[in-house]
Amino acid sequence: MNYKYISSLIAVIVLFLIAYVGVEAGGLQVVFGIVLPYVAVIIFVAGFIYRVMGWAQSAVPFRIPTTCGQQKSLPWIKPNKIDNPSTTGAVVARMFLEIVFFRSLFRNTRMSLKEGNRLSYNLEIFLWVGSLAFHWAFLTVIIRHLRFFTEPVPMAIQLLEKVDGFFRIEVLYDLAQVGLPGVYLSGLALLAAVTYLFARRLFISKVKYISLAADFFPLFLIFGIAFTGIMMRYFTKVNIVAAKELTMGLVTFHPTIPEGIGGVFYVHLFFVSVLLAYFPFSKLMHLGGVFMSPTRNMTANTREVRHVNPWNYPVHVHTYEEYEDDFREKMIEAGLPVDKQPEPVESEVEASEDKAPEEKE
Amino acid sequence: MADDLPKSNELLTALDYGPSPKDWMDTPIDIRKGMYCYAGNPKSLETLGAPNARQWNPLDEDWKLPENWKEIIYEGFRERLERFRTFKIFMDICVRCGACADKCHFFIGTGDPKNMPVLRAELLRSVYRNDFTKAGKILGRLGGARPMTIDVLKEWWYYLFQCSECRRCSVFCPYGIDTAEITIMGRELLNLLGLNIDWIATPVSNCYRTGNHLGIQPHAFKDMMEFFVEDIEEVTGLQLEPQFNKKGAEILFITPSGDVFADPGTYTCMGYMLLFHYLKEKYGFDVTWSTYASEGGNFGFFTSHETMKRLNSKMYAEAKRLGVKWILGGECGHMWRVIHQYMDTMNGPADFLEEPVSPITGTKFENAKSTKMVHIAEFTADLIKHNKLELDPSRNDNKVITFHDSCNPARGMGLLDEPRYVIQNVCNHFYDMPANTIREQTFCCGSGSGLNAGEDMELRMTGGLPRANAVKHVHETKGVNMLATICAIDRAVLPALMEYWVPDVDVTGLHELVANALVQPGEAKRTTDLRGEPLPGMEEDADE
Numbered sequence: 001m002n003y004k005y006i007s008s009l010i011a012v013i014v015l016f017l018i019a020y021v022g023v024e025a026g027g028l029q030v031v032f033g034i035v036l037p038y039v040a041v042i043i044f045v046a047g048f049i050y051r052v053m054g055w056a057q058s059a060v061p062f063r064i065p066t067t068c069g070q071q072k073s074l075p076w077i078k079p080n081k082i083d084n085p086s087t088t089g090a091v092v093a094r095m096f097l098e099i100v101f102f103r104s105l106f107r108n109t110r111m112s113l114k115e116g117n118r119l120s121y122n123l124e125i126f127l128w129v130g131s132l133a134f135h136w137a138f139l140t141v142i143i144r145h146l147r148f149f150t151e152p153v154p155m156a157i158q159l160l161e162k163v164d165g166f167f168r169i170e171v172l173y174d175l176a177q178v179g180l181p182g183v184y185l186s187g188l189a190l191l192a193a194v195t196y197l198f199a200r201r202l203f204i205s206k207v208k209y210i211s212l213a214a215d216f217f218p219l220f221l222i223f224g225i226a227f228t229g230i231m232m233r234y235f236t237k238v239n240i241v242a243a244k245e246l247t248m249g250l251v252t253f254h255p256t257i258p259e260g261i262g263g264v265f266y267v268h269l270f271f272v273s274v275l276l277a278y279f280p281f282s283k284l285m286h287l288g289g290v291f292m293s294p295t296r297n298m299t300a301n302t303r304e305v306r307h308v309n310p311w312n313y314p315v316h317v318h319t320y321e322e323y324e325d326d327f328r329e330k331m332i333e334a335g336l337p338v339d340k341q342p343e344p345v346e347s348e349v350e351a352s353e354d355k356a357p358e359e360k361e
Numbered sequence: 362m363a364d365d366l367p368k369s370n371e372l373l374t375a376l377d378y379g380p381s382p383k384d385w386m387d388t389p390i391d392i393r394k395g396m397y398c399y400a401g402n403p404k405s406l407e408t409l410g411a412p413n414a415r416q417w418n419p420l421d422e423d424w425k426l427p428e429n430w431k432e433i434i435y436e437g438f439r440e441r442l443e444r445f446r447t448f449k450i451f452m453d454i455c456v457r458c459g460a461c462a463d464k465c466h467f468f469i470g471t472g473d474p475k476n477m478p479v480l481r482a483e484l485l486r487s488v489y490r491n492d493f494t495k496a497g498k499i500l501g502r503l504g505g506a507r508p509m510t511i512d513v514l515k516e517w518w519y520y521l522f523q524c525s526e527c528r529r530c531s532v533f534c535p536y537g538i539d540t541a542e543i544t545i546m547g548r549e550l551l552n553l554l555g556l557n558i559d560w561i562a563t564p565v566s567n568c569y570r571t572g573n574h575l576g577i578q579p580h581a582f583k584d585m586m587e588f589f590v591e592d593i594e595e596v597t598g599l600q601l602e603p604q605f606n607k608k609g610a611e612i613l614f615i616t617p618s619g620d621v622f623a624d625p626g627t628y629t630c631m632g633y634m635l636l637f638h639y640l641k642e643k644y645g646f647d648v649t650w651s652t653y654a655s656e657g658g659n660f661g662f663f664t665s666h667e668t669m670k671r672l673n674s675k676m677y678a679e680a681k682r683l684g685v686k687w688i689l690g691g692e693c694g695h696m697w698r699v700i701h702q703y704m705d706t707m708n709g710p711a712d713f714l715e716e717p718v719s720p721i722t723g724t725k726f727e728n729a730k731s732t733k734m735v736h737i738a739e740f741t742a743d744l745i746k747h748n749k750l751e752l753d754p755s756r757n758d759n760k761v762i763t764f765h766d767s768c769n770p771a772r773g774m775g776l777l778d779e780p781r782y783v784i785q786n787v788c789n790h791f792y793d794m795p796a797n798t799i800r801e802q803t804f805c806c807g808s809g810s811g812l813n814a815g816e817d818m819e820l821r822m823t824g825g826l827p828r829a830n831a832v833k834h835v836h837e838t839k840g841v842n843m844l845a846t847i848c849a850i851d852r853a854v855l856p857a858l859m860e861y862w863v864p865d866v867d868v869t870g871l872h873e874l875v876a877n878a879l880v881q882p883g884e885a886k887r888t889t890d891l892r893g894e895p896l897p898g899m900e901e902d903a904d905e
Contacts, residue, residue, distance in 0.1 A: 003503075007503060051453070054449070055446055055449055055450055055453075056446075057443070058442060058443055058444070058445060058446040058448075058449045058450075059443070059444050059445065059446060060445075060446045060447075061444060061445060061666075061706070062702060062703055062706055063702060063706070064447070064539070064542070064702050064703075064773070066528055066531040066532060066537055066539060066772055066773075067771070067772055067773060067774055067775035067801065068532050068772070068775075068801040069775060069777070069800075069801060070775050070777045070778050071728065071774055071775030071776060071777075072728055073726075073728045073739050073776070073779060074724070074739060074742060074743055074746070074779070076746060077742075077778050077779065077782070078778075079775075080775070083801070084775040086728075098535070098537075102535050104460075104532065104533055104534060104535050104537065105458075105460055105533070105535040107532065107533055107802075108460050108533060109463075109464075109533075109797055110463065111463040111464075111469055113373075113376065113378075116373060116374070117370075117373055117830075118830065118834075119469065119826070119827055119830045119831075121795075121797040121798070127458060127459075127460060131458070131535075200459075204459070205378075205379065205380040206378070206380065206459055206462045206463070206474070206477065207457075207458075207459040207462070208380065209380045209381070209385065209474055209480075210385075210457045210459060210462070210474075210477065210479050210480055210483070211457060212457065212504075212505040213500075213503050213504070213505070214496075214500075214504055214505055215456070215457050281494070281495060281496045282496065283453075283454065283455065283456045283457075285453055285454055286454040286455075286456055286536055289450050289453060289454030289536060290454070290535070290536050292446065292450055293447075293450055293451075293454075293536050293537040293538070294446055294447045294450070294537075295447065295531055295537035295538075295539045295542075296536070296537035300775065301728065302701050302702045302705070302732070303700075303701055303705065303728055303729040303730075303731060303732035303734070304727065304728050304729070304730055304731055304732075305731055306705045306706065306709055306710055306731045306732075307705070307706045308706065309706050309707070311444060312706070312707065315667055315670050315671045315674070316410065316671060317671050317674040317675070317678070318569050318570060318671075318675075319678070320653050320675075320678060320679065320682055323570075323571075323572060323653050324653075326570070327571075327578055327579050327580070330578060330579060330580040331579045331580060331652075333580060334579065334580035334583050334584070335583070336579055336580065336583060336605055336606055336652060337605075337606050337607070337608070339682075
């Protein structure tokens with residue numbers, strides 16, 4: 001199974017080389033600093049919309065939420081309003097908890113066979129912690145990066161930076177600071193979480209077995225993004241003023257390539273571009289899909305409020321009349337009521353028993 | 362039980378969760394005896410007008426498929442992606458985090474990695490990527506895609522009939538991906554090629570023609586109920602008069618035909634009859650049974666959405682014909698998934714019925730006001746809450762009870778506390794199983810969704826292992842000797858499962874317990890329960 005992560009690793013290394021060599025040796029700053037980022041954003045936005053529209057176009061014929069708690073039934077039985085939601089508000093609460101806190105994943109258990117004959121299920125919290133750390137750290141990093149795309153930098157972003165980098169000595173100081181930069185926890189958390197998510201795909205046998213190359217590739221890519229970011233900030237010390245000049249040029253549609261930005265920056269930007277362009281065609285679309293999953297985002301009051309299927313079509317049924325035609329004689333004999341009495345001829349003859357086999361046909 | 366079924370301790374010893382060294386795509390399909398059900402009888406398929414009715418054998422090389430079978434699958438797949446947002450989203454967004462992997466009773470019981478829900482879905486997803494996504498077309502196997510082949514098709518068939526559509530994995534999935542939905546779609550596709558199992562196809566065909574899965578004709582249905590009347594008279598001294606196909610009755614009662622047919626479901630059926638008798642004597646309750654809508658269950662649900670609709674149509678049609686006010690439904694699992702989440706949409710609106718109100722307590726069943734069908738556990742819980750039943754729980758004192766939440770009422774409805782409330786009022790000894798094995802986390806009996814045949818006994822016993830193991834726990838720690846349930850398939854299959862894993866535990870329906878405890882006006886002194894088992898305390902009473 002090695003080929004799955006080896007191929008992904010090689011792909012990311014190749015991407016690294018393409019950008020690094022392209023900039024350092026080929027002088028292709030314009031390509032990696034301007035053209036590809038624009039292309040990537042266009043692909044991301046168009047692709048994301050296309051995928052979501054694709055899902056939206058598919059019908060929702062039935063209301064089939066997975067109910068994870070007591071239904072609302074009799075007034076004196078306490079319903080589980082969130083896990084078995086019967087109002088839109090409750091669905092919103094369920095979705096909020098799902099999307100923001102990964103509530104379903106929080107339930108995760110690990111099964112083990114003890115003493116060879118006893119199954120036990122214990123809370124398994126690491127996947128929940130790891131993925132929550134990953135997503136929240138990633139979100140923080142993204143928001144923090146908005147300082148490269150805004151001038152002046154909004155207070156909210158500055159505040160986030162302050163919280164995120166509370167080890168930092170010179171808060172709100174000039175962006176091109178000297179001395180030891182503060183440590184952003186989000187960056188380290190992201191790197192650690194990506195490493196954990198990778199490690200479990202490698203070392204937990206079941207997860208290894210189900211993993212595809214497409215599961216490793218984004219992990220390597222995001223690892224690469226976080227790694228190059230940290231490199232620039234703490235070690236190679238990228239010229240931040242120049243970097244911001246470039247990013248501001250991109251968002252104001254006056255793209256420029258300032259002097260003095262090293263190859264690592266372009267690698268970082270290229271990795272981000274690749275991630276954006278790859279996003280709509282990959283499992284990363286779970287970002288959009290989680291909002292639209294019909295087992296989670298619908299009310300469970302299915303007997304209370306009728307749901308309409310847009311493509312409901314008539315089907316062949318075996319009607320009561322046909323049924324009675326099949327069994328009329330036997331029904332009468334057994335004293336069961338019938339809608340239609342048998343033909344008078346037959347009842348006159350009173351040979352229902354003899355006729356029975358014929359009728360059965 | 363099948364002779365070649367391994368002993369339970371052998372099965373446990375052989376259980377291995379270690380991964381196969383080979384990539385799953387390179388592991389060839391091995392259709393193993395004891396793990397699959399026989400092919401659908403062509404006659405049954407013909408009754409329904411289902412495609413490609415023919416004699417075939419899953420063990421044969423040649424499955425006698427139509428020449429253009431790949432095209433049929435492709436078109437069917439495409440059509441379902443458009444018709445079901447669930448299907449499309451579930452094909453697209455799985456990240457293979459593995460949270461579902463050890464949640465499936467079939468995986469826990471067999472250790473077969475393709476029984477991990479994620480991999481069961483990947484069996485279809487791999488083909489989906491190949492046929493419907495750009496990335497899959499370009500990257501091929503590297504992108505997790507593979508073309509449809511006859512071996513892939515056989516793999517689908519084998520593993521889609523090793524899923525009981527219980528939805529336990531869906532509870533744990535961060536995106537709510539529901540393997541039941543994927544299995545339902547997969548089985549629909551297989552049915553387009555005539556690849557059904559007989560344990561589903563023949564009951565469906567029976568139900569279509571005679572009104573119930575077992576093919577009981579109207580007069581025989583009445584006969585069977587009359588046997589129960591005699592049995593009940595023996596135990597209680599009461600003379601019951603159940604009503605059939607009665608026009609103008611207030612309420613139509615529909616329950617799975619399995620309860621009319623085999624023990625211990627029959628005792629549950631007697632339970633309903635005794636409850637109705639009690640309510641009739643005391644409050645003038647007017648309920649009718651139907652021989653036309655004599656099936657609550659719906660194996661059509663395990664065939665295709667269309668077949669489900671065809672069979673389900675009888676409920677509303679019969680309610681309309683008889684002119685009842687609303688419908689009361691018996692204890693059954695998937696029947697209630699269909700009623701709760703599908704019926705009104707498929708065959709409604711039921712505007713010819715009234716919003717259900719209990720004629721005895723006056724309670725409005727607000728939660729059923731559109732579908733107009735009430736679960737008997739809701740109905741009985743309401744009666745007990747309003748003190749409308751005279752109950753003597755000590756008549757169930759020979760039983761130490763635990764409750765098995767059936768998958769569908771738990772995860773497709775949320776009927777969890779009503780049955781527990783009823784049990785706690787009709788019995789003195791009740792203990793729940795461990796929290797991770799009940800309520801929304803309940804484990805399937807291992808034989809749901811039409812897999813309760815005789816030839817796949819090993820599959821059933823392995824799939825039922827997690828459930829049985831939890832029963833064993835309360836059996837050993839609390840002395841539980843009776844497993845109560847609200848599902849007809851449970852009542853049919855759990856006795857075999859208990860016999861295999863926890864031999865001292867028996868199986869009962871909820872309303873059998875109710876009827877045991879129900880003190881009827883004018884009844885004879887009760888010395889046995891409905892099964893004829895002696896009631897220890899009562900004998901002493903008799904001596905005094």
